[in-house]
Amino acid sequence: MIAVLKHGTTPDQTQHLIDWLKRMNLDVHVSEGQEITILGLIGDTSRVDMELLKSLEIVETVKRVSEPFKQANRKFHPKDTIIEVGNVRIGGGYFAVIAGPCSVESEEQIIEVATAVKESGAEILRGGAFKPRTSPYAFQGMKGEGIKLLLKAKKATGLPIITELMNINDLDLFADVDIIQIGARNMQNFDLLKEIGKSKTPVLLKRGLANTFQELLMSAEYIMSEGNENVILCERGIRTFETYTRNTLDLSAVPALHELSHLPVVIDPSHATGKIKLIPSMAVAATAAGADGIMVEVHNNPACALCDGAQSLTPAQFDDLNRRIRRVREAIL
Numbered sequence: 265m266i267a268v269l270k271h272g273t274t275p276d277q278t279q280h281l282i283d284w285l286k287r288m289n290l291d292v293h294v295s296e297g298q299e300i301t302i303l304g305l306i307g308d309t310s311r312v313d314m315e316l317l318k319s320l321e322i323v324e325t326v327k328r329v330s331e332p333f334k335q336a337n338r339k340f341h342p343k344d345t346i347i348e349v350g351n352v353r354i355g356g357g358y359f360a361v362i363a364g365p366c367s368v369e370s371e372e373q374i375i376e377v378a379t380a381v382k383e384s385g386a387e388i389l390r391g392g393a394f395k396p397r398t399s400p401y402a403f404q405g406m407k408g409e410g411i412k413l414l415l416k417a418k419k420a421t422g423l424p425i426i427t428e429l430m431n432i433n434d435l436d437l438f439a440d441v442d443i444i445q446i447g448a449r450n451m452q453n454f455d456l457l458k459e460i461g462k463s464k465t466p467v468l469l470k471r472g473l474a475n476t477f478q479e480l481l482m483s484a485e486y487i488m489s490e491g492n493e494n495v496i497l498c499e500r501g502i503r504t505f506e507t508y509t510r511n512t513l514d515l516s517a518v519p520a521l522h523e524l525s526h527l528p529v530v531i532d533p534s535h536a537t538g539k540i541k542l543i544p545s546m547a548v549a550a551t552a553a554g555a556d557g558i559m560v561e562v563h564n565n566p567a568c569a570l571c572d573g574a575q576s577l578t579p580a581q582f583d584d585l586n587r588r589i590r591r592v593r594e595a596i597l
């Protein structure tokens with residue numbers, strides 16, 4: 265990090281600032297020019313409050329020259345991270361298709377969808393048991409019962425399962441879950457992130473509706489700094505002025521996050537577009553862009569789905585999509 269001091273700063277004022285920075289365990293490299301003085305801050309600057317530094321009377325500008333995320337940073341970990349769940353691998357050239365309904369609704373429903381998506385080639389089964397709904401009157405999920413049904417579907421098909429955790433108090437129910445999903449709305453629930461950081465269960469961390477890549481990576485850092493390095497990043501669309509789609513899929517997340525981080529990047533075209541017709545194209549585009557996987561909502565009867573029917577593919581549509589994805593994978597390998 266560098267701090268440029270204002271013209272006219274006295275040597276006393278400069279020294280005062282240097283002493284203050286040194287008390288934060290930083291080394292300070294001073295470069296004095298004719299007009300201005302530049303301080304180079306060396307050491308762990310992740311704890312420096314940039315805004316506070318900027319607000320000081322004698323400071324002109326402050327610039328970070330290294331990112332505040334360390335463990336998630338590609339610079340410190342050049343090799344791609346590969347996450348293993350059962351026999352499935354994600355990242356570093358391994359691609360995984362995650363599919364299943366938005367919500368677990370009944371034993372019959374989840375087993376039927378799980379069997380169908382497996383047959384089409386999905387490697388991981390998704391299904392929400394705890395649902396973050398905009399309306400308190402909407403279906404809130406089957407909760408603990410839903411997790412039990414997911415485990416039954418896992419037993420019946422052999423597919424590892426992913427489901428969303430919303431509240432730390434429910435963590436015990438997730439003991440046999442293969443991947444814990446942290447939804448867009450909880451991306452900055454820092455207590456929740458710290459808590460799952462203490463487990464070793466892989467985490468799929470979704471980008472918030474209005475969060476930057478850096479904020480997403482700082483949230484990954486919260487999990488990793490507690491000891492859990494098994495983090496998968498997920499782009500699920502961000503909020504823009506466009507209303508035709510549910511969100512706007514930011515596909516640049518794939519190359520951008522790959523450049524910044526070694527963690528796998530998965531694209532969720534279902535929540536990104538909200539429209540069945542748009543999902544296959546976006547899933548194929550994500551595959552071509554080099555994503556490490558996709559997560560798609562599939563329902564055996566979308567018209568009767570308790571949640572997100574309008575963006576749920578039928579098993580037949582999913583089967584067709586999976587064929588296209590396989591062809592793209594072959595073409596880009």
Ligand code: PEP
Nearest residue numbers: 392447448449470500535
């Ligand atoms: C989901 O995947 O079920 C979900 C609620 O997604 P998001 O957090 O991206 O809205």
Ligand code: MN
Nearest residue numbers: 366561571572
């Ligand atoms: Mn959904």
